[in-house]
Amino acid sequence: MGVYNLGINNVVIQIEFFENENDLKKIIEKNLLPGKIFLGPIQSKYSNFLNNYCTHKVIFFSYSSKPSQAKDCVYLINFFPQNELSQLMLYLKDDAKVALLYPENEYGYLINSLIDDIILESPAILVNRSSYKDELSNVRESIKELGKYELRKYELNRQKQILSSKKDEKSKKRLKKLERFKTTSDYDFTHILIADYGLNLLQVAPLLPYYDIDPNLVQFMGTGVIDDKTFFYEPSLQGAIFPGIPETNRINIINNYMEIYDDEFLRISTLPYDVMGLINFIYSKKYKIGDLVKLLNNPNKKFNGVDGNFYFKDNMIERDLNILKINNGNSFVIN
Secondary structure (H helix, E strand, C coil), rough: CCHHCCHHHHHHHCCCCCCCCHHHHHHHHCCCCCCCCCCCCCCCHHHCCCHHHHHCCCCCECCCCCHHCEECCCEEEECCHHHHHHHHHHCCCCCCCCEEEEEEEEHHHHHHHHHHHHHHCCCCEEEEEEECCCCCHHHHHHHHHHHHHHHHHHHHHHHHHHHHCCHHHHHHHHHHHCCCCCCCCCCCCCCEEEECCHHHHHCCCHHHHHCCCCCCCCCCEECCHHHCCCCCCCCCHHEEEECCCCCCHHHHHHHHHHHHCCCCHHHHHHHHHHHHHHEEEEEEECCCCHHHEEECCCCCEEECCCCCCCCEECEEEEECEEEEEEECCCEEECC
C-alpha cells in the first residue's frame, strides 16, 4: 500500500524470511553492500547485534522497542513512551500536580523510571505514585493509598458527626449534602496518570471513581497505548487525555486497507507505511550514505507521516504529538 499510494518508483524491495538468529545473520551478511537499507527486524531480540555491521556503511530501520539498541547505524521505528510522556507533561499548566499509578511489569517500570526526568522539563510537579501487582491482586489497596481514601473517609465522617450535633438549618442543609459522598474531595493531586494498557486498564480505570477519585475533579491521563477505540467507550475514561494523532489522519489508509484486504488495519501498521515514505524521500533525493546519516542525525529535519511529523533523536523516532481527549467513543484534539 505504501509503495502504491506514494507512487514509489525505481526502488527494489527484497523480502527475506528467517526463523532464527543464525538465519538472520546469514541474510544480512549476504547483503552487506555500501548504501544498503535494511527494514527490520520486527522483534527486539533480533536487533541486539545489528550495530556490529555498521562498518559496512549500511542502515537498519528496526522496529525494536528497546531504546538501548538505538545506536550507530541502527535507527528505531516504534511508539516510544518517552516521547509520549514528554508531550503530555509539557501540555500541563504550572498548577498541575500529578500522581502516577502503574503496574509492576516492564511497561510500568519503564514509565516510572522515565517520569522523574521528564517532569523536570514540565511546568507540573509529581506529588505521589503508587504501584500494583501485574495480576491486580493489590490494585484496590494501591488506589486507596494513592487517593488517601481512608484518610478522606475519616475526615468526611468527622465533619458529619460535628454537623449532626447541630440543630441550625445551615448545618442540617450541609449535612444533607455531605450524606451523598463517601469521602471528602480534597485530593493532593489534580491529575492522575494511569500507566497501564489492554484488559488491565479496563479493570483498573473503573476502580478509581469507585474509590472516590472523581474524574470530574481529577484529570485522568494515559500514554499512547490508550489510543484505541476499545478504551473510548469505558465510562470512567470519558474526559481522559493522552498524547497522539487524531484518527482522521489515518482514516483513508484504514478504509483503503479494509477494502483491499478485507481485514482489520492494525494500529502499528502505520509504522512501516511511514518508513516507506521516508525511503521514497531518501531515494528521490539520491542521498549517499554519508548524506543520509547527516539527515537522520539532524533532529531539526522533520518528515511528514501518517502519525504526524517525525524526526530522529539519538537514533530513535520522535513525533510531534497532539493531546487528545476521549469523549463518547471518539477522541478529539484539545491543544
